[in-house]
Amino acid sequence: MPPPNKRRIKALRVNRARNKNDDSDSADDEATPSALPAPLPAAKPASLRSEVAEKDARITELEAVIIDLRCDLLALQTAHEHLWLDTVSLLHSTRTVLLAHNALKTLKRKADIAHFDELGRRQKHIHRLEVDHTRKEERTNFSILALESSLYDNSACNTQLRLDLDTTSQLNSRDATINNLKASLLTKQTTLTETRNRLYAVLKQANRAKLSLKEIKMAYNVLRIWNPTEGGEYTEAACELARLLTRAGCAASKIEFAVKACAQAFGIQIRRCFMSARTVGRALEEGGKYAEMQVAREIMEAPGFVESSDGTSHHGLTYESCHVTLLAPSYTPNTDDSDQSTWTYKTRFMEVTAALDHTAQRQFDGTVEIATRMASTYSRSPLAARERRVMDKNEYWQKKLEEMKDHAADGKKAFRLSTAHKTDIVTRYLGRLAMDEADVATSHILLTMLSITNEDLADAGKLSDSELQALVTKQLIASVAVAAIKISTSLNTATKLFNAPIPPFDNVHVPPPVLLANKANTAAINNSGNDILKLSLRNAEKAEKVLKRREAAASKKKTKAAQLAATQLELDTNKINLMILALLKNQLAVYRNVLKNPILTKKPWKDMSTVAIRRTFVLEARDRELARKNAGGSEEPSEAGVEFASTVIIEFGFSEADDGEWVEEEI
DNA sequence: TGTCGCGGCGTAGATTTACC
DNA sequence: GGTAAATCTACGCCGCGACA
Structure with missing residues (x-):
């Protein structure tokens, strides 16, 4: 075991102290009843077994204490080992730290050296920078001074430039202002001109509008307020309206109510009241007998007239209607009715009357009755007394230029009756005239006939010399004679051929035939001179179309007639045999048409379609004509094919059908 | 102041309508 | 189909108002 060092010694001392404490503690523990087994009770006389048990228990307890102590000992040994290890570790660490300390000292020394070197370099760099800074500062100061000097100079220049700029700006601004003002002025002048023009236009429009408004107001007032009277007298329109309402079945006493009711419905005001029943009665009289007097007077004043008539049946009764077309004054206020240039063609209603039949004789008798009644009415009227003249019944016939009828069969016969009657009247008249003027009239007839030349006829657009020869010479010569007397005397203006659509001997223009009632009812009614019932546009177009078609047909017929007149009758058989179709x-x-050959007249053209047949018929007709001439011309054509003397029937685009009706020709 | 046109009134006759 | 009432028509007469 190594000798203990100081630390170990110290640790041993600590353990000893701890053990002493433990001993004391154990002594204390022993002394403490809780820590040590409880002292045995005073020995009592107990059994051994209990004593052994107590001893065992004591032993067990002690063994437990021993175990605990051993455990503590082991723990202390473990702690001691740990401490030993710690001590060893600390010693090692101390050694390491010493080594590190030495290394650090070395490093510190090196670092100090390096630091001093770096510091020297930095101080040099700083010095150099300071030197550079001083130099740059000097240069900068110099530059600043130069810039300040330049700035001062530029400022002065700038001030001067600013002054110049201000001056220039002022000048430019003035020019711009002037230009702007000029542009503005031009714009304003343009606007002013436009405005002025617009103002003029608006003023003109306003004036026109005022005038238009005034005219419209006047027209509106004229239309809105109807004055049925003029000068306190009911106008013709008002009277006509009353007559129409009466014809429509309105009672005279109710006419005022009817007119007012209509006016109210139409938004029209009637100035004052409409006519009373009494005045309506007067208006009807004016439309009746008074009208007859007026027509009689107009017939006497007119150069001639055209009569149109027709018949129809209603509920088994035959009715005949008649009206005339003639030149008549307008009767408008402030018009000179004596001036014939103001006259216009009017169609006047004559009558509608019941008749027993529709024969030619009945029609002729009806016309004679009309003429007689009209002459009588006028001659007995106050009007005739005031004018100090009378009307002769023959004057009606003398003034009649044409007759219009729609029935071929009875119409032609009626024409012959009329022609005969008129011829008689005119002959009587001429006889009286001849007696008055001795033989002057006869010589005048011849002179007039001789003075009529082809040029005169051509200028009048009438028949030529050849046409004259081709037509029925006898009829025409007679008419010319009558016309010559009429022209020379200017007294008889009615010496026309019947049914000539255009009178050939004076300048009087007679309008084309009036449409007859059962052909174009509406047009005929409207054409009858009624001022209120105006011709509707469609009917007018229809009527105009019909008239044009008829005129074209008449022209075609005239051309055919002229071609016929130009044809010379050939009597040479050699030439006839050489003729073509x-x-x-x-x-x-x-x-057939001129000489009225009775055989050829009845022969239809379809039966004469080949050259041979035509040549045969021509040769036969030639033989008959030569025979007739050799007989002295006494052999007249049969009556069936001969028209009555001085009667020329112009069919106006119509031809006679098999049933006697006139039918329109196909164009 | 006379003339003229108009409206109102009355009367007679004709026609239509309602009723038996 | 006859009859009475209603309605319409015709017409004369008279007064009124506008106008020259």
Whole structure:
């Protein structure tokens, strides 16, 4: 065992002390009843066994104490070992620390040397930097001084430039301002001009609007407020309205109510009251007998008129209507009715009357009755007394230029009756005239006939010389004679051929035929001169179309007639045998339509379609014509194909059908 | 102041409507 | 189908108002 060192010695001392304490403690423990087994009670006389038991228990307890002590001893030994190990460790550590201390001393010494070297270098660097700084500072100061000097100079220059800039700016600003002002002025002038123009336009518009408004207001007032009277007298329109309402079945006493009710519905005011029943009665009278008087007077004043008539049946009764178309004054206020240039064509209603039948004789009798009644009415009227003249019933016939009818069968017969009647009237008139003027009139007829030339006829757009020869010479000569007298005397203006659409002997233009009632009812009614029932546009177009078609047909017919007139009747058989189809047809047309050959007239064209047949018919007709001439011309054509003397029937695009009706020709 | 146009009234006759 | 009432028509007469 190694000799104990100081630390070990110390540790031993500690252990001894601890052991002493333990001993004392053990002594104390023994002394303490709790630590030591309890002292045995005073020995009593006990059994051995109990004594052994107590001893065993004491032994057990002691053994337990021994065990405990041993454990403590072991613990102390362990602690001692630990302490020993610690001591060894500390010694080792101390040795290590000493070595480290020495190393550190060495390092410190080296570090100090290095430190001093570094410090020297740094101090040199600092010195060098200080020197550089001093130099840079000097240079910087110099530069600053130079810059300050330059700054001072630049500031002065800048001040001067600023002054110049201010001056320039002021100048530029002034020019810009001027330019701006000029631009603004131009803009404002443009705006002003535009505004002025707009103002002028607006003023014009306002003026126009004012005028328009004024006109519209006036027109509105005119339309809104209807004055049925002028100067206290009911206007023709008012009277016509009353008559129409009466015809429509309105009682005279209810007409005022009806008119007012209509006006209220239409937004129209009627100035003052509408006419009373009594005045309505007067208006009806004016539309009846008074109208007849007026028509009679107009017929006497007019250069001529056209009569249109038609018939129809209603509930088994036959009715005949008649109206005339003639030049009549307008009767408008402030118009000179004596000036014929202001006259216009009017269609006047004559009558609608029941008839027993629709025969030609009945129609003719009706016309005679109308003429007689009209002459009587006018001659007995106060109007005739004031004008100090009367109307002769023959004047109606003298003034009648044309008749319009729609029935071929009875119409042609009626034309013949009318023509005969008029011829008689005109002959009587001419006779009276001849008696008045002796033989002057006769010579005048001849002179007038001789003075009519082809040029005159051509200028009038009428028949040429050849046409005159081709047509029925006798009829035309008679008409020319009548016309010549009429022209020379200017008294009889009605010496026209019946049914000539355009009178050939003076400048009086007669309008085309009026549409008849059972052909175009609406158009006919509206064409009848009624101022209130105006022709509707559709009917007008329809009527215009019909008239145009008829005019075209008439023109076509006239061309055919002219072609017919230009055809010379060929009597040479050699020439007839050389004729071609068209020439043969022309020859047949002359025989058929001019000479009224009774055989050819009844022969339809479809049965004369070949050259041979046509040539045969032409040769036969030639033989008959030569025979007729050799017989002195006494052989007249049969009545069936001959028109009444001085009657020319213009069918106006219509032709006679098999049933006697006139039907429109196809164009 | 005379003339003219209009409306109102009365009367007679014709026509339509309601009723038996 | 007849009859009475209602309605419509025609017309003369008279007064009123506008106008020259």
